[in-house]
Amino acid sequence: MTRIKHLNVNGARREVDADPERSLLNVLRDDLELTGAKYGCGEGQCGACTVLVDGQARRSCVTAVGRIGESRITTIEGVASEGRLAPLQQAFLEENALQCGYCTPGMILSALALLRENTAPTEAEVIRAMDGNICRCGVYPRILSAIRRATALAEGGEQ
Amino acid sequence: MKEESRKDPILEPERYELDERQPYRLGWARREFLQLSGAGLFILLTTDPAPAAQESGRRRGSGQSLPEEISAWLHVAEDGRVTAFTGKVEVGQNARTSLTQVVAEELHCPLDSIQLVMGDTALTPYDRGTFGSLTTPTMVPQLRRMAAAARETLLDLAAREWGVAREAISVQAGQITHSASQRSAGLGELSRGRKLARRVSADPAMTPPEKWQMTGRSIPKVDGKSFVTGRHRYTSDLKLPGMLYGKMVRPSGFGGVPRSLDASAARQLAGVVVVRDGNFVGVAAPSEHEAARAVAAIRGDWEIPSQVSSQELYRHLKSHPTEARGWRGRSGHSTGSVEEAQANADLKLASTYHIAYIAHAPLEPRAAVAQWTGPKLTVWTGTQRPFGVRSELAETFHLAEEDVRVIVPDTGSGYGGKHTGEAAIEAARLAKAAGKPVKLVWTREEEFTWAYFRPAGVIEVESGVRQGILTSWEFHNYNSGASGIRTPYAVENQKIEFHPTESPLRQGSYRALAATANHFAREVHMDELASLLGEDPLEFRLRHLNDPRLAAVLRAAAQAFGWSKRGSRKGAGSGIACGFEKGGYIGTCAEVRIEPSERQVKITSVVAAFECGAILNPDHLKNQIEGAIVQGIGGALFEAIEFENGRILNPRFSRYRVPRFSDTPRIEVVLLDRKDLPSTGAGETPIVGLAPAVANAIFDAVGIRLRSLPLAPQGLPDSKRA
Numbered sequence: 001m002t003r004i005k006h007l008n009v010n011g012a013r014r015e016v017d018a019d020p021e022r023s024l025l026n027v028l029r030d031d032l033e034l035t036g037a038k039y040g041c042g043e044g045q046c047g048a049c050t051v052l053v054d055g056q057a058r059r060s061c062v063t064a065v066g067r068i069g070e071s072r073i074t075t076i077e078g079v080a081s082e083g084r085l086a087p088l089q090q091a092f093l094e095e096n097a098l099q100c101g102y103c104t105p106g107m108i109l110s111a112l113a114l115l116r117e118n119t120a121p122t123e124a125e126v127i128r129a130m131d132g133n134i135c136r137c138g139v140y141p142r143i144l145s146a147i148r149r150a151t152a153l154a155e156g157g158e159q
Numbered sequence: 160m161k162e163e164s165r166k167d168p169i170l171e172p173e174r175y176e177l178d179e180r181q182p183y184r185l186g187w188a189r190r191e192f193l194q195l196s197g198a199g200l201f202i203l204l205t206t207d208p209a210p211a212a213q214e215s216g217r218r219r220g221s222g223q224s225l226p227e228e229i230s231a232w233l234h235v236a237e238d239g240r241v242t243a244f245t246g247k248v249e250v251g252q253n254a255r256t257s258l259t260q261v262v263a264e265e266l267h268c269p270l271d272s273i274q275l276v277m278g279d280t281a282l283t284p285y286d287r288g289t290f291g292s293l294t295t296p297t298m299v300p301q302l303r304r305m306a307a308a309a310r311e312t313l314l315d316l317a318a319r320e321w322g323v324a325r326e327a328i329s330v331q332a333g334q335i336t337h338s339a340s341q342r343s344a345g346l347g348e349l350s351r352g353r354k355l356a357r358r359v360s361a362d363p364a365m366t367p368p369e370k371w372q373m374t375g376r377s378i379p380k381v382d383g384k385s386f387v388t389g390r391h392r393y394t395s396d397l398k399l400p401g402m403l404y405g406k407m408v409r410p411s412g413f414g415g416v417p418r419s420l421d422a423s424a425a426r427q428l429a430g431v432v433v434v435r436d437g438n439f440v441g442v443a444a445p446s447e448h449e450a451a452r453a454v455a456a457i458r459g460d461w462e463i464p465s466q467v468s469s470q471e472l473y474r475h476l477k478s479h480p481t482e483a484r485g486w487r488g489r490s491g492h493s494t495g496s497v498e499e500a501q502a503n504a505d506l507k508l509a510s511t512y513h514i515a516y517i518a519h520a521p522l523e524p525r526a527a528v529a530q531w532t533g534p535k536l537t538v539w540t541g542t543q544r545p546f547g548v549r550s551e552l553a554e555t556f557h558l559a560e561e562d563v564r565v566i567v568p569d570t571g572s573g574y575g576g577k578h579t580g581e582a583a584i585e586a587a588r589l590a591k592a593a594g595k596p597v598k599l600v601w602t603r604e605e606e607f608t609w610a611y612f613r614p615a616g617v618i619e620v621e622s623g624v625r626q627g628i629l630t631s632w633e634f635h636n637y638n639s640g641a642s643g644i645r646t647p648y649a650v651e652n653q654k655i656e657f658h659p660t661e662s663p664l665r666q667g668s669y670r671a672l673a674a675t676a677n678h679f680a681r682e683v684h685m686d687e688l689a690s691l692l693g694e695d696p697l698e699f700r701l702r703h704l705n706d707p708r709l710a711a712v713l714r715a716a717a718q719a720f721g722w723s724k725r726g727s728r729k730g731a732g733s734g735i736a737c738g739f740e741k742g743g744y745i746g747t748c749a750e751v752r753i754e755p756s757e758r759q760v761k762i763t764s765v766v767a768a769f770e771c772g773a774i775l776n777p778d779h780l781k782n783q784i785e786g787a788i789v790q791g792i793g794g795a796l797f798e799a800i801e802f803e804n805g806r807i808l809n810p811r812f813s814r815y816r817v818p819r820f821s822d823t824p825r826i827e828v829v830l831l832d833r834k835d836l837p838s839t840g841a842g843e844t845p846i847v848g849l850a851p852a853v854a855n856a857i858f859d860a861v862g863i864r865l866r867s868l869p870l871a872p873q874g875l876p877d878s879k880r881a
Contacts, residue, residue, distance in 0.1 A: 030404075034389075035389070035395075036389020038571070043811060045813050046603075076388065077388070092383075096778055099251035099783075101251065101387075101391060102251075102393065102521075102572060130820045133819075136574070137251050137572055138785060138818065139789075143820075
């Protein structure tokens with residue numbers, strides 16, 4: 001098995017030395033100290049580990065790092081640019097769309113992937129896209145509001 | 160407080176330490192704390208043996224390392240930065256924010272000048288734990304008092320330094336000002352390089368609710384930014400130099416004893432430490448996957464004792480009483496004669512209700528990082544009881560409590576499920592053997608199996624009505640618990656009993672404890688009675704309520720829901736319920752729709768009215784209520800732990816359904832702000848109204864009376880269930 005020697009993460013080429021069978025989540029967290037992606041279930045059911053791979057939401061806990069190749073990975077640490085929060089991050093704060101915050105990075109990245117594909121999703125489309133992400137604190141209504149708010153921001157609409 | 164300190168309220172720390180009137184035995188922890196603090200003003204709040212002392216500032220056991228009667232402390236640095244210390248922890252309930260607001264309110268300083276150190280047994284005062292919705296009723300007043308005392312001390316200091324009348328000095332936005340002489344100083348400036356310490360015990364003047372500026376407002380989560388950027392480090396994110404990754408070898412069932420265990424292959428693996436100590440079997444390895452590989456290489460053959468399974472659960476609970484004591488002990492309440500009232504009733508109803516075991520499933524599973532420094536142990540772990548876990552560690556490793564430090568980073572939720580220190584002990588045991596720090600994070604399956612559950616229960620209710628008046632109420636709860644067991648309705652003859660029983664599964668606290676089960680049985684039974692009497696369930700309740708606060712939330716919920724105008728659509732129904740618990744009052748209305756094809760229950764709308772005294776932070780309160788409703792959907796409709804002979808059959812999210820976006824109804828929260836009443840907690844009580852309101856709405860929709868939680872794990876049954 002060829003070991004994985006580098007990954008493209010958050011716009012930078014990062015050196016690693018990883019067994020290809022290891023999960024992407026594990027390599028990001030333990031080798032690259034990008035701990036924003038969380039372990040929640042290990043079976044792709046809760047979305048806490050969500051990262052973007054070439055812009056698509058991917059459950060990093062069930063993705064072998066050997067399958068990533070040259071794809072571009074975005075973790076929550078790469079969402080804000082130059083210290084400026086992305087509209088979705090801002091919207092999560094404004095809507096208080098978090099309690100313990102453990103699901104928040106996965107929620108933001110799943111929503112980001114949705115909004116890249118569909119700049120004006122309907123409520124039903126948002127629910128369908130987000131339904132794989134669990135929040136045990138139950139802030140779903142606020143997350144929906146945050147996504148709506150971010151959509152409005154992106155459209156240049158009112159706050 | 161003692162005379163001496165009244166005479167000489169401002170003490171230099173050296174004298175303070177030598178003060179023989181100080182009964183403290185402060186070890187390394189406090190010295191470290193003083194070093195951290197640096198120059199500035201140091202306020203210690205002493206707790207008189209008042210009710211609050213039961214919650215904080217006292218602890219059982221011996222070997223105190225921290226001041227026993229000090230319940231809170233606060234430091235104002237020279238540059239004006241304020242650090243307040245509390246033994247409470249942050250698990251998503253946003254106590255960090257509300258407590259910060261309270262300090263800012265009384266100290267008159269900006270929110271961002273305040274840092275709250277929480278749940279660190281070396282730095283914060285003793286605290287029993289973050290549970291029971293007690294942070295607001297007990298810690299808020301303590302921090303408020305302490306911050307007010309700090310403000311008063313600063314005014315004293317300024318008056319003395321400037322030689323002006325104290326009354327002419329004001330504090331605003333972190334500045335102490337004497338306008339007549341145009342003098343002003345930052346909050347910490349007057350300490351001028353000195354370390355000043357003051358103990359306070361008297362009640363300083365506190366800001367009345369009508370003058371609140373910082374509290375009573377929707378301040379956003381104080382460190383929200385670190386969560387949306389992924390910067391916050393939970394326990395499971397920590398990494399220490401040279402740290403190993405731990406993993407436990409679990410028996411194949413509860414109570415398992417190894418018949419044989421072969422770890423020889425695992426021991427051969429490079430860098431792997433295998434620890435076997437009695438029934439403790441675990442490994443530590445340089446990486447998580449190497450630890451997993453080592454565990455897989457251990458061959459165990461376990462003897463599992465024969466155990467009760469889900470199918471026999473309710474029969475078992477009814478037939479296995481125990482003689483438990485304390486809060487799990489038998490308890491009851493009785494007034495009048497239910498026997499007589501039943502004999503004279505013209506309407507009698509007897510119903511039995513069942514409540515399944517459910518799991519908390521906090522999204523961050525149990526995790527701990529343990530590090531030994533010589534004989535001293537430091538553990539970072541996500542727990543609601545840092546001092547309790549310290550005791551568990553001290554006991555397990557035969558250490559003095561002052562040699563154990565437990566630090567709780569803001570944690571990925573708990574809901575009552577993180578009172579214990581299993582992961583902390585496991586990590587510490589492995590770290591001890593490895594001679595290196597060890598991190599151990601439970602898998603989801605471990606969290607679903609080896610944590611504890613919300614107790615299952617059987618509840619039997621017998622009631623009697625005479626001429627439309629509820630005259631008899633007999634209520635027996637087997638196993639689930641006594642919280643919320645009393646009825647708030649005026650019934651002349653009552654017999655209410657909690658019967659502790661032997662539980663097949665490990666059980667413990669869960670958001671609102673047994674109040675969810677007891678409210679479910681009571682509020683569904685009330686609905687059954689109303690239906691038998693042909694009366695509106697809201698009117699029937701109101702007619703039997705004497706408590707104006709409970710009636711107020713019930714009316715408010717009904718009004719916002721449009722209860723009186725609710726229509727009857729085919730396959731849709733409305734239900735109502737109310738309750739009182741832990742100082743909070745909840746009224747809940749729910750609307751359900753039954754999907755005709757699969758007979759699935761969809762909750763379409765929930766309106767909750769809540770009152771918990773004076774509101775500290777309306778938006779966070781609303782957030783807690785919404786969260787309780789959403790979490791409550793799981794236990795109401797579909798969550799149940801299935802088990803068979805010592806094994807959990809559904810220990811994964813793919814087999815244990817929790818509420819998701821698509822399960823979430825439209826939620827409207829009505830807050831009743833009672834500025835004239837003390838603030839109480841809100842993290843738990845809002846959950847208790849949901850299940851009965853939904854059950855009653857299902858009855859309204861399709862005429863099926865469901866008396867077991869979860870109500871419809873596989874959709875509704877085809878025919879009416881007795």
